[in-house]
Amino acid sequence: MALVTFDLFSALIDSRTGGSAAFAGLAAAHGWDAGGADLYDDWDARNKASQKDLPHDDAAPWVSFAEHSRRALAATYAARGLEGDAAADVEVLLGSLPDWPLWPDVEAGLAAVGRSHRVGVLSNVDDELFGRTRAAALVAPDAVLTSERLRAYKPHPELYLRAREAGAQVHVPASARDTRGALEAGLAVVRVRRPGHRVDPAGPQPEHEVDDLAQLPAVLARVSAGA
Structure with missing residues (x-):
């Protein structure tokens, strides 16, 4: 998967x-x-x-x-x-x-994605700090790609390149810097629109965006098919 x-x-x-x-x-x-x-x-x-x-x-x-x-x-x-x-x-x-609260669509959205894909996290946080968050219970430990593990920080390309080497194929960001970094490193990107975040107008634009993670499985199917 x-x-x-x-x-x-x-x-x-x-x-x-x-x-x-x-x-x-x-x-x-x-x-x-x-x-x-x-x-x-x-x-x-x-x-x-x-x-x-x-x-x-x-x-x-x-x-x-x-x-x-x-x-x-x-x-x-x-x-x-x-x-x-x-x-x-x-x-x-x-x-x-x-x-710190999860967005309302997260639990159901990750469960839906998990039926057809491995669900992971790509974050600048430390391993121990990630374990404190409400998201920690929603992903498998071996799918958690932190800056502590990869020894690089967003938005440096090295973080995304090392994530690809660790098996990441699609990244779901919301922020401008994360969207741009992932695209410039060649990762497939499906951006989720979140309040307070926007795309960098001077950077590459994501081909795929969703308003709710419930929409993500259908978009991922199109990404996998090369649509």
Whole structure:
């Protein structure tokens, strides 16, 4: 059976809702006059930039997703003049991962895809952190392709090339950077449209898109047939 991978923090999990709630809790605990969603957006952008800037050289030391998250949190605090212990607070933030919600179509959608394909995940997260998420129970452990395992981060082409070598044939992203990265690496892509995400207008465009994962099995059948 062909392996279909899903992005974790956009296609499967509503990370902005989950992360914003965690940041709202941190702001309340510290007495900050800052919105949870605003803090999440700032941290998330810095976290992605930190991952993008990591050298993809086998000789370079590996930096975990958790460490990227801490660095991004420290930079967010510094930029906003917020007093907080980034090392302690990132433990609170990442400790909230079990509460981050799945999109409503995920459980039924993955079950439907699983009748004809292997269902996996292709994500920048660490293995241990993935295990905390609600998506972990929905995929087989040997179909989880993390940055920790592949030693590369999105959107670097090496991540997608190594995913292909590990057996991934189709990727289901939602975000612009993930869609573009997968297409540029030559993976077949079926993008799921999620609130807050769009395609990069300057990059390659996906041939296939769905609004709901329930539509995915029919589209995958066309992809397999070369349609």
